[in-house]
Amino acid sequence: MDQQMEMIEGCVKGIRKFQDQLYKRYASLLFGICLRYTKNRMEAQDVLQEVFVKIYNNIHTYHHDGSFEGWLRRIAVNTSITNYRKNLKHAYQEDVENAVIGKDEPMAAEDLEYTAEEMMSCIEKLPAGYKTVFNLYVIEGFLHKEIADMLGVDVNTSKSQLSRAKMYLQKELATISRVKLVKES
Amino acid sequence: MMHEDRLYNQFKTQLENYAPEVPAAVYSGMRRKLWWSQFLKFNASSLNVWYVGAALMVGAGLWLGTANAATTAQIAKQHVSEITFQPIVETPSTCGSQTASVGDCALTCTKKKSCSTQQPIMGWSPNASYSEPVDQAPGLIASSDDQGPAVTNVGNNLETDPMPEALEVVNPQPKDPKPVKEKRRKYGVARY
Numbered sequence: 548m549d550q551q552m553e554m555i556e557g558c559v560k561g562i563r564k565f566q567d568q569l570y571k572r573y574a575s576l577l578f579g580i581c582l583r584y585t586k587n588r589m590e591a592q593d594v595l596q597e598v599f600v601k602i603y604n605n606i607h608t609y610h611h612d613g614s615f616e617g618w619l620r621r622i623a624v625n626t627s628i629t630n631y632r633k634n635l636k637h638a639y640q641e642d643v644e645n646a647v648i649g650k651d652e653p654m655a656a657e658d659l660e661y662t663a664e665e666m667m668s669c670i671e672k673l674p675a676g677y678k679t680v681f682n683l684y685v686i687e688g689f690l691h692k693e694i695a696d697m698l699g700v701d702v703n704t705s706k707s708q709l710s711r712a713k714m715y716l717q718k719e720l721a722t723i724s725r726v727k728l729v730k731e732s
Numbered sequence: 733m734m735h736e737d738r739l740y741n742q743f744k745t746q747l748e749n750y751a752p753e754v755p756a757a758v759y760s761g762m763r764r765k766l767w768w769s770q771f772l773k774f775n776a777s778s779l780n781v782w783y784v785g786a787a788l789m790v791g792a793g794l795w796l797g798t799a800n801a802a803t804t805a806q807i808a809k810q811h812v813s814e815i816t817f818q819p820i821v822e823t824p825s826t827c828g829s830q831t832a833s834v835g836d837c838a839l840t841c842t843k844k845k846s847c848s849t850q851q852p853i854m855g856w857s858p859n860a861s862y863s864e865p866v867d868q869a870p871g872l873i874a875s876s877d878d879q880g881p882a883v884t885n886v887g888n889n890l891e892t893d894p895m896p897e898a899l900e901v902v903n904p905q906p907k908d909p910k911p912v913k914e915k916r917r918k919y920g921v922a923r924y
Contacts, residue, residue, distance in 0.1 A: 570759065575751035578758075583747060592755060596762040600769050663746040670747070685740045686747055713739065 551615060558606045566603055573616070574599075577623045583670055583682050584627035598626045624687060628697060631679050659724045669719040677712035680705050 554572075557565025577598055581591040601622055609618050670678060679698065683689045684705075691709075695702040774782045 570762070574754045574758070576749065578754045579747070579750035579752055582752065583750075588755075592758045592761070595754070595758055596765050599762045600765045603766055604769060661742065661746065663750045666743055666746050667750065670743075681743075686744050716743075717739065 552611075555606060555609065555611075555615065558603060561603075569602070570599060573619055576616075577619060580620060580623040581627055582667065583686070584624070584631060584679060586675065587671075590630070594627055594630050595623075597630075598623045601626060620687075624683075628679065631675060632698070634675070659720075659727065661720060661723065665720075665723050669716050669723070672719060673712055673715055677708050677715060680708040681712040681716070684709050 554565045554568050558569055574595070578591060578595050581594040581598065582588065585591040585594055602619060605622075609615065670681070673681065680694055683694045683697065684691070689697070691702050691705045694700075694705045698705070770778070771780050774780055
C-alpha cells in the first residue's frame with residue numbers, strides 16, 4: 548500500500564520511474580478492458596495509449612478515497628466509450644448488418660466451461676453496440692439507465708441490445724462447444 | 733438454454749481480470765503521446781508550445797527589424813550613389829550664374845549671350861555616357877549664325893573642341909493644337 552502511495556505521488560510529480568512502474572503494473576489489465584470494447588487489437592492499443600496519457604495527466608485528481616485500480620478501470624472504460632462514440636457511424640452500419648440472428652440456432656451447453664480467450668473471441672465478433680452494452684451491463688455492472696445515459700440512447704435500446712448480444716453469444720458459444728465435443732469424441 | 737445469470741457470471745469471472753500481454757510498441761507510442769500532450773499544455777517549469785511560440789515571435793520580430801534596417805540602408809546607399817554620380821552640367825546658357833541638369837537644360841535655356849570658351853565648366857564630365865543626355869535634350873541646337881560644333885560634340889574633347897558661343901531654343905515644346913470640338917449629338921442631329 549505504501550508502495551502504491553509512493554508510486555502515485557511519484558506520478559503526480561511526473562517522475563518517469565514511477566510512471567513506468569504504474570505502466571508495468573496495470574498495462575495488461577487495462578489492455579484487457581480496451582480489447583473488450585474495441586474491434587481489434589490495433590484499435591485497443593491506440594485506446595490504451597490514450598488511457599495512460601489520461602492517467603498521467605489526471606493522476607493529481609485521485610484523492611485516495613477509493614480503489615486506485617477501480618479509478619484506473621473507470622478511465623479505461625470511459626476512454627473506450629469515447630472511442631466507441633467517435634466511431635458510432637460505422638458501428639451503427641455494422642449493427643444493422645449483423646442484427647439478424649437465427650432463432651433456431653443451437654444454444655451453448657450449460658456444463659461446458661470456456662476459457663477467457665474463447666469468450667474474448669466471442670465478444671470480439673459482436674457488433675460494436677451490442678459489445679458495449681454487454682460489457683457495461685455484465686462485466687462493469689452498470690444499470691440500463693446508466694448505460695443509456697452514458698451512450699446517449701434510450702433505456703429500451705440498451706435492454707434490446709443486451710438481449711440480442713446474449714443470443715449472439717450463446718450461438719457463438721454453441722459453435723465452440725460443438726467443436727470441443729467433436730474433439731473429445 | 734443456458735441460464736442467463738450463469739452465462740453472465742461465466743463471462744464476468746473470466747473477463748473481469750483478463751490481462752493479455754501488451755505489445756512493446758504501445759509503450760513508445762504512449763510516451764510520444766504523453767510528451768505531445770504535455771508540450772501543448774502550458775507549464776511554467778518546462779519547455780512547451782507557448783514558450784516556443786513566444787521565442788518564434790521574438791525571433792521573427794528581430795529578423796524583420798534587421799531585414800528592414802538592412803533594406804533601408806541599401807536603398808539609402810543606392811540613392812546616395814545615384815546622387816553622387818548624377819551629372820550636373822553647366823551649359824553655356826547658364827555658365828557662371830546657375831547650373832542645370834541635363835534634362836532641364838532645354839527647358840530653361842533662352843537666347844544666350846556669348847560664352848567664353850575659357851571659362852571652366854563646373855561639374856562637366858568627359859565621360860561619354862554623361863554626354864548622351866545632352867544629345868537627347870529636345871530643342872537644343874546651335875543657332876544658324878554660329879558655325880561652332882554641335883552640342884553633341886561638346887564634352888567629347890574638352891581641350892580641342894571650342895564651346896558653342898550661343899545656343900538658341902527652337903520650339904522647346906510643341907504648342908498644343910487647338911482642341912478639336914467634340915461631335916455632339918442631340919436628338920440625332922450632329923452639331924459642331
